[in-house]
Amino acid sequence: MTILIIIQILVIGFLGIWLVNTKKEKIIREIEERATILPNPAKEPDFKEVDPDYKLLKDVIKSIKIENWKVSKFEIAYSGKTYDIELINGPGTLVAKCRLDNYSKVEVGRFSIHKMFGNKDFHSHVINYKNGDDKKLEFLILNLMWVYVLDHHQNVYDKKIKYHLSCKLAIEGELKTLKRDKTLENLLES
Numbered sequence: 357m358t359i360l361i362i363i364q365i366l367v368i369g370f371l372g373i374w375l376v377n378t379k380k381e382k383i384i385r386e387i388e389e390r391a392t393i394l395p396n397p398a399k400e401p402d403f404k405e406v407d408p409d410y411k412l413l414k415d416v417i418k419s420i421k422i423e424n425w426k427v428s429k430f431e432i433a434y435s436g437k438t439y440d441i442e443l444i445n446g447p448g449t450l451v452a453k454c455r456l457d458n459y460s461k462v463e464v465g466r467f468s469i470h471k472m473f474g475n476k477d478f479h480s481h482v483i484n485y486k487n488g489d490d491k492k493l494e495f496l497i498l499n500l501m502w503v504y505v506l507d508h509h510q511n512v513y514d515k516k517i518k519y520h521l522s523c524k525l526a527i528e529g530e531l532k533t534l535k536r537d538k539t540l541e542n543l544l545e546s
Contacts, residue, residue, distance in 0.1 A: 425444060453467070
C-alpha cells in the first residue's frame with residue numbers, strides 16, 4: 357500500500373515538472389517569435405588583440421636594458437610586500453610602471469608603458485600587461501624589475517655600512533686616552 361502511494365507521488369511529481377517545463381518552453385518560443393533578438397555587443401578589446409605575442413612590450417623591455425632607463429619612483433608598501441617602480445627613458449617620453457607583489461612568491465601585479473606628451477603628467481597612449489596573460493613576458497618583466505629591487509636594497513645596505521663606518525671612526529677618534537695607552541703598550545712590547 358505505501359509503495360503504491362510513493363509511486364503515485366512520484367508520477368504526479370514527474371508530470372508536474374514536465375508540465376512546468378513544457379509551459380516554459382512554450383512561453384520562450386512565443387517571446388522569441390514576437391521579439392527581435394539583438395546580438396550582444398563585442399567585448400572591449402585589450403592590447404592583446406592588436407599584439408597577441410606582446411612583441412612591443414618585449415621590445416620596450418629590451419630598450420629599458422639597452423638604454424638604461426632611470427628610476428623615477430621606487431616605493432615599498434604593505435610591510436615590504438609590494439614594490440612600485442617607475443622607469444623613465446632618457447628623453448622622458450616613455451614611462452614604464454610596474455608593481456611587484458611579494459606575498460607567497462614574487463609576481464608581476466601590473467606592468468604598463470605610458471607615452472608622455474609635453475607635460476610629464478599627461479599621457480594618452482598606455483599599454484597594460486595583466487598578470488597571467490603571457491608567462492614568457494611575465495618572466496621577462498619580473499627579471500628586469502627585480503634587478504631594480506636588488507639595486508635598491510644594495511644601495512640601502514651600502515648607505516648603512518657607510519653610516520656605521522663613520523660612526524665607528526667618530527667614536528674611535530674620541531678615545532684618545534685608550535689610543536695613547538695602546539700605543540705605549542705596543543712600544544713596551546717591542
